[in-house]
Every structure is written in structure tokens, then in C-alpha cells.
Amino acid sequence: MTPRLLVVTAVPAERDAVVRGLGGTAAETPVPGGRVLLRTPLADVLAAGVGPAAAAAGTAAALTAAEYRLVVSAGIAGGFQPGAPVGSAVVADMVVAADLGAEGPEGFLPVAELGFGTSEHRPPGPLSRRVADALGAAYGPVLTVSTVTGTAARAAELTRRHPGALAEAMEGFGVAEAAAAHGLPVLEVRTVSNPVGPRDRAAWRIGEALDALADAFARLGKQPAVLDVGDRT
Numbered sequence: 001m002t003p004r005l006l007v008v009t010a011v012p013a014e015r016d017a018v019v020r021g022l023g024g025t026a027a028e029t030p031v032p033g034g035r036v037l038l039r040t041p042l043a044d045v046l047a048a049g050v051g052p053a054a055a056a057a058g059t060a061a062a063l064t065a066a067e068y069r070l071v072v073s074a075g076i077a078g079g080f081q082p083g084a085p086v087g088s089a090v091v092a093d094m095v096v097a098a099d100l101g102a103e104g105p106e107g108f109l110p111v112a113e114l115g116f117g118t119s120e121h122r123p124p125g126p127l128s129r130r131v132a133d134a135l136g137a138a139y140g141p142v143l144t145v146s147t148v149t150g151t152a153a154r155a156a157e158l159t160r161r162h163p164g165a166l167a168e169a170m171e172g173f174g175v176a177e178a179a180a181a182h183g184l185p186v187l188e189v190r191t192v193s194n195p196v197g198p199r200d201r202a203a204w205r206i207g208e209a210l211d212a213l214a215d216a217f218a219r220l221g222k223q224p225a226v227l228d229v230g231d232r233t
């Protein structure tokens, strides 16, 4: 079978938005470990769970069960303002583990500086830029956190550490680690449900972000060549 595209979301609502966008029928296909993915003509779409650990575990399980050429972490995200307004799309030029490391008197030390692996994964440049252009998306770092930012001070600290960061979510780095372990390229495609900053549930626009996610994958479904991984330079 021709190697395929694996799209990994956190929750079924995001998975269903991606499938809605891709159109066509979707067949439920079991994944080792009890998860189920939806198989469409262009991509397999898996809701792996919330957070980097669930994302890595679910992605790894899917990658052991079938052959893929590209893995995409997709879903809703918080947007750093003004670069990523609510309802907009963001494509990662870098997938960053933003709170994996150690805290000390000198501040935060990323896991890479501790000597325990990598703190970031870079999607293929031509591919990720081409996808951003096709979606009219902002293009820049997407941060992976294990705790949703809930204060202006935290948002400012993340921005200080990662100038140009456009979005924060909770799965991208986990998906990227599993993809890297299988020697596969990764993308992260996010649509913004809320501004990153003081916790304000009333400000969340999850429905709008899910619609934008469906629209993003409808655009990609209409021009699948955009996702060609041939030029992984």
C-alpha cells in the first residue's frame, strides 16, 4: 500500500473536523493499544488524547501498525497575540517542548541543555512553508506545554524564551518525538481557539477553531501535492 499521511489530534471533535474537511468516507480502523483511527482516501486520522504523553503513545501505536510518509499534529491551540488571532491558522516552522526541563535559580533550563535529548523538532522547511502558504496561515514556532497558560506573566515568559512563538498547544512535541523515532517528517497545523494569557473560558471559541481546522484540511484535500514530502531538504 502507498505510504500515507497520518494526522494526529487530541480529541475526537478535532479528528472529526479534520475528516469533515478531507471529505469522503471514513472507515474505523483499530490501532494497537485500543485506539481507533478513521481512514479516509488521503489520510488516517487518529485522536490520540490530550497532552504530549498520550500524543506520543497514540502516534507510536499507529506508526507500528501501518506505513506512513508524513505525520501531522493537528488541532486547536492558543494563539500569541497579535500574531495568531482567534480563528486563524498556524503552521509550525519549529515544534518546541516549552516546559520540558528543569527550573532553578538561573531560570528554566530546557531538556536539551540538561543533556537529555532534544527540545525541538524542525518540520521540513519547503514542505511546512508550502503548507502555510496554501492555508494562508501564520508560520512560526508552535510551543508544546503540559499546562495551559493561564496568566499574562506566564505568556510573557514564554514569549521571552521563544521570540516569535505563534501558538501553544499540548501534543505537537509528543507527535514529533514518535515521528522522529520512526524516521518520519512531522508538521504541526493548528487553528486558534483562544488567546494565550489570563484564563478566560468565556474567550474560548472552540467551535470557530474547529470550523477553521476543517477548512484547513479541506484546502489541503483539494491540493494534496502540497503535502508531497519529496523535498525534505
Ligand SMILES: O=C(O)c1cccc(C(=O)CC[C@H]2O[C@@H](n3cnc4c(=O)[nH]cnc43)[C@H](O)[C@@H]2O)c1
Residues within 6 Å of the ligand: 010, 011, 050, 051, 075, 076, 077, 078, 079, 145, 147, 148, 149, 168, 169, 170, 171, 193, 194, 195, 196, 199, 201, 204
Ligand atoms: O481553561 C479551561 O477551562 C479550558 C477550557 C477549554 C479547553 C481547555 C483545555 O485545556 C484544552 C486543551 C486542549 O486544547 C488545545 N489547546 C487549546 N488552547 C490551548 C492553549 O491556550 N494552551 C494549550 N493548549 C491549548 C491543547 O492542545 C489540548 O488538546 C481548558
